[in-house]
Amino acid sequence: MKIDVNYIYLILAMGFVTYLPRMLPATLLSKRKIPDFFVKFLSFVPTAVLSALLFPGVLIVENKLNIGLSNPLFIATILTFPLAYKTKYMFATVLVGMGVVVLHNYFV
Amino acid sequence: MQYRKDELVFGIKRALPIVMGYIPVGFALGVMAADAGLSPLQMGLMSLFVYAGSAQFIAIDMLSSGVTAVPIIITTFLVNLRHFLFSASLAPYFRKIKQGFIPLISFFITDESFAVSITDAEQRPLSHFYYFGLYITAYSSWVVSTVIGATLGNLIPDTKALGFDFALPGMFLALLCMQMKNARFVLIALISGFLSIFFIYTIPGNWNVILATIIAAMIGVFLGDEN
Numbered sequence: 001m002k003i004d005v006n007y008i009y010l011i012l013a014m015g016f017v018t019y020l021p022r023m024l025p026a027t028l029l030s031k032r033k034i035p036d037f038f039v040k041f042l043s044f045v046p047t048a049v050l051s052a053l054l055f056p057g058v059l060i061v062e063n064k065l066n067i068g069l070s071n072p073l074f075i076a077t078i079l080t081f082p083l084a085y086k087t088k089y090m091f092a093t094v095l096v097g098m099g100v101v102v103l104h105n106y107f108v
Numbered sequence: 109m110q111y112r113k114d115e116l117v118f119g120i121k122r123a124l125p126i127v128m129g130y131i132p133v134g135f136a137l138g139v140m141a142a143d144a145g146l147s148p149l150q151m152g153l154m155s156l157f158v159y160a161g162s163a164q165f166i167a168i169d170m171l172s173s174g175v176t177a178v179p180i181i182i183t184t185f186l187v188n189l190r191h192f193l194f195s196a197s198l199a200p201y202f203r204k205i206k207q208g209f210i211p212l213i214s215f216f217i218t219d220e221s222f223a224v225s226i227t228d229a230e231q232r233p234l235s236h237f238y239y240f241g242l243y244i245t246a247y248s249s250w251v252v253s254t255v256i257g258a259t260l261g262n263l264i265p266d267t268k269a270l271g272f273d274f275a276l277p278g279m280f281l282a283l284l285c286m287q288m289k290n291a292r293f294v295l296i297a298l299i300s301g302f303l304s305i306f307f308i309y310t311i312p313g314n315w316n317v318i319l320a321t322i323i324a325a326m327i328g329v330f331l332g333d334e335n
Contacts, residue, residue: 006177007150008153009177010177010180010181011153011154011157011158012157013177013181014154014157014158014163014167014180014181014184015157015158015159017181017184017185017188018158018159018160018163018184018185018188018191019215021185021188021189021190021191021192021195022188022191022192022194022195022214022215022217023195023210023211023214023215024192024195025192025193025195025196025199026195026196026198026199026202026210026213026214026217027210027211027214028199029196029199029200030199030200030202030203030207030210031207034199034200037329038196039200040328040329041325041326041328041329042193042196042197042200042325043328044293044296044324044325044328044329045193045194045196045197045321045325046197046222046223046226046227046230046283046287047284047287047288047293047296047297047300047324047328048296048297048299048300048320048321048322048324048325048328049190049193049194049219049222049223049300049317049321050223050280050283050284050287050297051284051296051297051298051300051301051304051320051324052300052301052303052304052316052317052320052321052324053219053223053276053280053304053317054277054280054281054284054301055300055301055302055304055305056304056305056308056316057276057277057280058277059305060305060308065305072271072274073273073274073277076271076274076277076278077277077278077281080278080281081281081285084278084281084282084284084285085285085288088282088285088286089282090122090125090224090278090279090282090283091124091125093278093279093281093282094125094128094274094275094278094279094282097271097274097277097278097281098270098271098272098274098275098278099271100271100274101271101273101274102269102270102271105268105269105271
């Protein structure tokens with residue numbers, strides 16, 4: 001593949017269209033009052049986003065839905081859930097889960 | 109505004125799981141870019157300007173199959189539209205930081221940095237020192253790991269065997285647990301999670317996160333006020 005000066009324009013354009021949706025709401029909305037309906041909607045966004053990222057992230061392996069013992073990420077999620085729920089400690093959850101994945105890869 | 113070292117350090121610490129997740133993914137992207145013919149410099153510039161994992165994977169895939177610029181730019185825009193929601197959600201918390209910093213700080217909003225910072229901001233008011241600490245640490249790790257991936261190519265060790273692919277899901281899981289304030293949030297999480305999987309298989313083009321989020325959050329609004 002050949003890449004020239006156009007590559008620079010390409011990534012600048014990609015950067016620009018990525019930046020706009022990141023910047024505009026925060027910049028505009030932080031100065032004015034947000035309607036109650038929208039505030040309520042936004043209060044559910046973190047929960048919904050996290051779940052929308054987590055579920056496919058651990059249940060889909062190589063484009064296939066895998067809800068079973070052969071899926072190390074699924075097992076790690078199930079086993080670390082009590083820890084995550086009780087302690088709310090992000091780093092411990094990550095490290096313990098990684099340990100589970102390593103053991104799973106080794107033994108299963 | 110007074111220098112807040114404690115908040116800066118707190119932000120950097122909170123970035124650690126993100127860094128652990130970004131390193132293997134950044135490596136993988138760099139390796140793929142090298143295979144597609146990009147130099148480490150070109151890889152690094154893309155990460156610097158765009159800083160959006162899934163969009164970069166898609167863009168490099170399109171570049172290597174000879175797609176022209178305009179479709180790549182449009183796809184990048186669509187794939188990254190979900191940041192609109194993140195940015196809007198952070199807006200109320202950004203009231204507490206210096207307004208002039210908002211256009212700069214919001215450049216660094218990703219799935220992961222959003223998830224961590226909104227959770228922390230809900231706990232207590234945080235100044236821009238926290239956001240810079242968290243966001244720039246995550247950003248640097250992304251840029252550097254994609255460049256290393258593009259430089260070393262297939263010499264990169266297999267991080268999968270070390271369990272690194274659980275770093276980001278593990279982080280999302282812990283953050284999700286912090287959001288579970290009552291039964292309504294549990295219900296919304298379940299709806300959004302299953303919708304997200306459903307949309308992956310039914311609607312092409314990475315729309316699953318944004319669609320699942322909007323629908324699930326709307327259901328939350330219409331469920332009413334009781335706890």
